[in-house]
Amino acid sequence: xxxPRIFRTTPFRLTLLFLAMFAAAAAAFLAYAYLAxxxxxxxxxxxxxxxEMNSLEAIYRRGGSPALNQALIERAxxxxxxxxxxxxxKGQKITGSIEESPLGEDMExxxxxxxxxxxxxxxxxxxxxxxxxxxQERLGGGEVLFVGADVGESEGFVTGIVRALWxxxxxxxxxxxxxxxxxxxxxxxxMAGLNDTIxxxxxxxxxARARVRxxxxxxxxLASGLNEMLDRLERSMGGLRHAGDAIAHDLRSPLTRLRARxxxxxxxxxxxxxxxxxxxxxxxxxxxxVLTTFNAVLAIARLQAAGSxxxxxxxDPGQLAADMAELYEPLCEDKGIDFRAELIPRLTVxxxxxxxxxxxxxxIDNAIKYTPVGGAVMIRVRRRSSGEIxxxxxxNGPGVPMEDRGRVVQRFVRLENSRSEPGSGLGLSLVAAVxxxxxxxxxxxxxxxxxxxxxxxxxxxxxxxxxE
Amino acid sequence: xxxxxxxxxDLEAAEAMARGLSEAGYDCSHAADGAAGLAEAQKRGFDVLxxxxxMPKMNGVEVVSTLRREGDATPVxxxxxxxxxxxxxxxxQAGADDYLxxxxxxxxxxxxxxxxxxxxxxxxxATTLKVGELEMNLIARTVHRGASEIDLxxxxxxxxxxxxxxxxxxxxxxMLLEKVWEYHFDPQTNVIDVHISRLRSKIDKGFDRQMxxxxxxxxxxxxx
Numbered sequence: 134x135x136x137p138r139i140f141r142t143t144p145f146r147l148t149l150l151f152l153a154m155f156a157a158a159a160a161a162f163l164a165y166a167y168l169a170x171x172x173x174x175x176x177x178x179x180x181x182x183x184x185e186m187n188s189l190e191a192i193y194r195r196g197g198s199p200a201l202n203q204a205l206i207e208r209a210x211x212x213x214x215x216x217x218x219x220x221x222x223k224g225q226k227i228t229g230s231i232e233e234s235p236l237g238e239d240m241e242x243x244x245x246x247x248x249x250x251x252x253x254x255x256x257x258x259x260x261x262x263x264x265x266x267x268x269q270e271r272l273g274g275g276e277v278l279f280v281g282a283d284v285g286e287s288e289g290f291v292t293g294i295v296r297a298l299w300x301x302x303x304x305x306x307x308x309x310x311x312x313x314x315x316x317x318x319x320x321x322x323x324m325a326g327l328n329d330t331i332x333x334x335x336x337x338x339x340x341a342r343a344r345v346r347x348x349x350x351x352x353x354x355l356a357s358g359l360n361e362m363l364d365r366l367e368r369s370m371g372g373l374r375h376a377g378d379a380i381a382h383d384l385r386s387p388l389t390r391l392r393a394r395x396x397x398x399x400x401x402x403x404x405x406x407x408x409x410x411x412x413x414x415x416x417x418x419x420x421x422x423v424l425t426t427f428n429a430v431l432a433i434a435r436l437q438a439a440g441s442x443x444x445x446x447x448x449d450p451g452q453l454a455a456d457m458a459e460l461y462e463p464l465c466e467d468k469g470i471d472f473r474a475e476l477i478p479r480l481t482v483x484x485x486x487x488x489x490x491x492x493x494x495x496x497i498d499n500a501i502k503y504t505p506v507g508g509a510v511m512i513r514v515r516r517r518s519s520g521e522i523x524x525x526x527x528x529n530g531p532g533v534p535m536e537d538r539g540r541v542v543q544r545f546v547r548l549e550n551s552r553s554e555p556g557s558g559l560g561l562s563l564v565a566a567v568x569x570x571x572x573x574x575x576x577x578x579x580x581x582x583x584x585x586x587x588x589x590x591x592x593x594x595x596x597x598x599x600x601e
Numbered sequence: 602x603x604x605x606x607x608x609x610x611d612l613e614a615a616e617a618m619a620r621g622l623s624e625a626g627y628d629c630s631h632a633a634d635g636a637a638g639l640a641e642a643q644k645r646g647f648d649v650l651x652x653x654x655x656m657p658k659m660n661g662v663e664v665v666s667t668l669r670r671e672g673d674a675t676p677v678x679x680x681x682x683x684x685x686x687x688x689x690x691x692x693x694q695a696g697a698d699d700y701l702x703x704x705x706x707x708x709x710x711x712x713x714x715x716x717x718x719x720x721x722x723x724x725x726x727a728t729t730l731k732v733g734e735l736e737m738n739l740i741a742r743t744v745h746r747g748a749s750e751i752d753l754x755x756x757x758x759x760x761x762x763x764x765x766x767x768x769x770x771x772x773x774x775x776m777l778l779e780k781v782w783e784y785h786f787d788p789q790t791n792v793i794d795v796h797i798s799r800l801r802s803k804i805d806k807g808f809d810r811q812m813x814x815x816x817x818x819x820x821x822x823x824x825x
Contacts, residue, residue: 424704425787459756460782463795491786498790 144320148313152306159302166298170291175266178284179246182268185215186280193272201278202228215282216251216265222275234279236269245269251283323352327359339367369438380430387426391419433566442485442570447600450522451476453490454514461497470501471509480514481600482522484571489595492567495560496526496593503530508587520599521573527580529590538577564595573597602628603718604646608638608664609653609680614703618651618710625711627718635659642668647675648718654681654692662695669696676717680705689785708819712771719770732768733812733825735804737761746804746812756781757800764800764813764823773820797821 193201198219205217205228218229226232235249247269250262263285271277326344333341342363343356395416401407436442458474465472500510508529515523565575573596580590605627609615612633619629630647632638636658642650650668654661665677679697681688689700699713730737734747742758744751753761759781764772774793778784801813814822 421706456782460784460788460792460796463799464790464792467795467798487785490784494784494786494788498788501790 138321142317142321145313145317148309148316152309152313155309156302156306159298159305163295163298163302167291167295170294174284174291175248178266178282179268182215182266182280182282185282186268186270186278189278189280190270190272193276193278198227198272198274198276201272201276205229215280216267217281218277218279220277220279224277227276229279231279231281234269234277235267235281236279240269240271240277242271249281251281251285327352327356330356330359330363334363339363339370369440380427380434384423384427384430387419387423391416391423394419429560429563433563436488436566436570439570441572442488442567445483445485445571447481447483448486449478450480450482450524450597451478451514453486454493454512454524457490457493457497458512460494461501465501465510468501468504469506470504471507473509473511475511475513475515477515480516480522482597483600484597488567489571492564492595493524493526495564496524496595499560500526500528500530500591500593503591504528505530505587516599517596522597522599523594524597525592525594527590527592529580529587532580532589532591533577535579561593564593568595568597571597602626603648604628604630605649605651605714605718606630606632606638606642606647607651608632608635608642608656608661609651610634610656611653621707621711622714627714635661635664639664639667642673642675643671645673645675649714650675650677651714652677652679652697654679654688661697662691665692665697666695678710678713678717706773708771708816709773709775712773712776712819715770716767716772716776719767730762730765732765732823735765735812735823737765744804746808751803753800753803756796757803760796760800761804764821768823768825771816771819771822776820 189201189204192204196203198221201219205219208215209217209228209230216230218231218234219227220234221227231251236245236247245268247267249265249267251265252260252262263283265281265283265285267279267281269277269279330341330343342360345353345356345360347353395412398407398409398412398415402409402412454474454476458472458476462472497510497512504510511527513523513525513527515525517523561575561577568575576592576594576596578592578594580588580592603626605622607615607618607622607629609618609631610633615631615633619631622629630641632641635656638650638652638656639659642664650665652661652664656664661679661681665679668675668677677697677699679692679695679700680703681692681700682703692700698717701710701713728738728740730739736745737758738744739762744753744758744761760777763777763781775787777793777797778786778788797813797815801811805811805813812824814824816822
């Protein structure tokens with residue numbers, strides 16, 4: 134048998150535990166109170182009986198049996214709540230309010246205490262038995278005196294208290310259970326919201342989010358934590374799916390081209406027209422291009438999936454740019470391009486040096502590729518007033534029209550007029566991925582502008598966040 | 602004949618590699634998994650080990666680090682489809698001498714195997730390098746060809762030093778970029794060619810014999 138859900142919740146179980154502890158404490162208290170009160174009642178009754186016995190004995194000592202008899206008769210008429218019985222030496226009743234001693238006539242010497250029951254008539258004429266205490270002693274002349282007291286009323290008082298305590302305990306337990314149910318309901322309601330979200334995500338809805346009520350309590354904390362986790366998950370899942378699509382897209386066309394060319398070459402060779410060696414060299418070239426594209430796409434996908442570049446260290450960006458300048462300067466000179474470097478020294482940047490070097494190489498490669506003979510390429514490193522570190526490469530090639538600047542950063546986009554140049558078209562998107570993996574960005578701007586027959590040029594900047 | 606052990610689980614790749622290396626004059630053996638490769642390598646007698654990174658039974662890093670622990674210093678060329686910086690560092694830290702990312706161009710593999718197989722001959726710490734008429738003083742950082750002193754920029758000096766240490770061998774553009782500039786990516790343009798041609802103009806200009814040769818489809822070679 135399964136309990137209803139509400140009874141299986143943690144808060145409800147905790148409530149039960151607390152109630153059990155409370156009930157045990159209450160029972161202990163009850164037991165103590167009963168023992169203490171009940172003992173006290175008996176003790177008081179015994180004290181009163183003892184005093185009465187003492188005063189009767191005093192009367193006996195002064196006036197003997199007749200005086201005692203007289204006193205007992207007087208007292209029996211009065212309102213004193215004592216029960217008396219005086220027996221002579223032979224056990225015959227002399228006087229008294231009860232007929233025979235609950236202890237009988239045989240008795241030990243000294244004080245003889247007993248607890249017994251008296252039968253009384255209630256107002257309806259029925260019989261009620263009530264508890265009583267009694268003391269019996271043998272007097273100097275051999276007579277036996279019994280003094281008893283009805284303790285029924287006092288005991289009733291104790292019983293009343295005990296009953297009240299039981300009632301109170303039951304009430305507390307009931308209220309506790311109700312409270313437990315209420316708390317469980319409340320917790321369950323909040324948890325149900327979170328569980329619904331998790332179930333929805335499990336069922337495939339990555340957009341499901343838990344409701345944050347704004348109460349800033351632990352449920353809100355849990356809900357926003359869950360939401361943040363889901364955001365992160367969604368982003369990386371999205372990135373992965375995007376990477377998969379992009380790889381498929383970026384590789385399909387070069388592979389198709391490679392296949393078509395090989396097919397054409399095969400037909401030519403079969404027809405005895407083509408040169409097999411030339412066809413193989415061409416195919417190898419094509420395969421290399423596919424691999425280059427593949428590596429670039431993979432590098433981008435990895436950077437995007439990782440979120441941030443691995444193994445970042447602090448170093449001088451000017452030093453890195455100087456190294457790159459040293460690598461590329463002869464190439465520019467060879468091509469008749471004026472190459473300049475303007476590097477602010479002793480700056481600090483935090484980055485994965487090899488990856489950033491590759492990105493910078495891509496930018497410089499691009500600039501040199503598109504800059505005509507007699508043009509200029511300039512590499513600069515500076516700190517912006519915002520504290521960001523900027524690597525920029527400016528050329529005075531054809532530039533990129535404003536409306537295309539967002540597009541060239543996307544994968545595999547090559548502008549129409551650059552189709553004749555070799556390259557996979559992934560250069561700038563890799564650079565953008567590198568910048569983003571460092572928490573930075575890639576910026577494209579107009580170069581120095583049209584002059585002397587040169588194009589408007591392009592300024593490509595990798596902007597990395599300031600180092601704290 | 603130089604003996605090479607190829608430890609590679611991709612049989613087709615291993616076969617192609619062995620065919621190419623045999624063509625280039627090497628004697629090749631093959632082991633198809635890490636454990637077998639380690640056992641074979643422990644017999645010693647190989648000049649170069651080519652070890653794939655990811656293999657069944659025992660991966661390449663384990664194979665190399667086990668050999669190194671046993672005091673085996675046979676040069677190791679690590680092959681991997683993983684080109685990330687961390688993976689390269691792992692391989693080199695395990696004790697590999699060089700690292701090549703798959704897929705590779707064949708001349709690249711041959712050049713690197715050649716460099717590794719001859720590396721041991723130049724074990725001693727030299728203060729001067731001599732290749733034919735060319736003499737390099739590593740302490741004074743001067744270079745002479747015959748009687749005439751050649752003035753080199755620091756990077757040109759490093760480039761020539763590398764070429765001299767690998768004299769008679771083909772070195773690829775990627776090798777130069779990695780060993781001289783310490784960059785691990787392929788530049789898209791012919792940056793290295795320009796540096797080589799500058800160096801060539803300094804050491805060969807005015808001499809009848811060209812020492813710095815271009816090897817078609819592979820890279821460069823410094824001949825004595």
